[in-house]
Amino acid sequence: MLKLRASAAPLLNLRPLLPSLLFPPKPPKLLLSRPPRSVSSSAASSPAPHQSLISPHSLIPKPPSLFDDSAIDPYYLSRCMPDKRLRVAVLLSGGVDSSVALRLLHAAGHHCTAFYLKIWFQEDFENFWSECPWEEDLKYAKTVCDQVDVPLEVVHLTDEYWKNVVSYMIEEYQSGRTPNPDVLCNTRIKFGAFMxxxxxxxxDYVASGHYANVIHPSADQSDRISILELSNDMVTI
Structure with a gap:
């Protein structure tokens, strides 16, 4: 059995399995309801930057289970190593891709724990909340987890995000260069500080909604080169 070590974690990438799972009219196959937009006062309070993992149990009431695993095409489950029983940490953003990854892994029989990365700032950047509605995303993530009875933990990485991503962006702009914060967010936060x-x-594994399509059609595509670290990824093809 594989053991997770910092900076050396295998990743399950299940994004290519989405099409036939998303929002069929009847019967629905994926638990992805959207709760009301209001947030309880307990969710709105700002935790200490280095506070340990916290489960937001009070965000919303637990809804009844409305679906069963029989609605999922066996083909998709076959791509999730159903013959094993793995302990999987699922990076859950509240969006479709990571929610599908969690749903498939849970249906395949794995023991899943979901993790939401809290990296945005509350008080200092209140005017920009609409650009990064983390409270709403967290509620969506909580709803998905409750519907399949998977625990959800919130990892507070605000300081790490400021140090490794925001500060870099400021320095690059001051130097007249255009930064690429997504690269640093993935390498230093999601697959760095989180690991x-x-x-x-x-x-045993870390799963996410990330995916990769690597295409090298010709030499004249050099202007589209970006950073892609495959050594720690197990990409489903």
Whole structure:
């Protein structure tokens, strides 16, 4: 069994399996309801930057289970290593891709724990909340987890995000260069600081909604080169 170590975690990437799972009219196959936009006062309060993992149990009431695994095409389950029983840490953003990854892994029989990365700022950047509605995203993530009875933990990485991503952006703009914050967010936060935070929890895999399509059609595509680290990824093809 694989043991998770910081900066050396295998990743399950299930994004190519989405099309026939998303929002069929009847019967629905994916638990992805959207709760009301209001947030309880307990969710709106700002935790300490280095506070340990916290489950937002009070965000919304637990809804009844409306679906069963029989609605999922066996082909998709076959791509999730159903012959094994793995402990999987699922990076859950509240969006469709990561929600589908969680749903498939849970249906395949794996023991899943979902993690929401809290990286945005509350008080200091209140005017920009509409650009990054983390409270709404967290509610969606909580709803998905409740519907399949998977625990959800919130990882507070605000300081790490400021140090490794925001500060870099400011320095690059001041130097007259255009930064690429997405590269640093993935390498230093999602697959950097987050891996460090859970390195002692002994997960077998880390799953996310990320995916990769690597195409090299001709030499004249050099202007589209970007950073792609495959050594820690297991991309479903």
């Amino acid at each position: 460090d935070a859970i390195s002692s929890l002994e997960f």
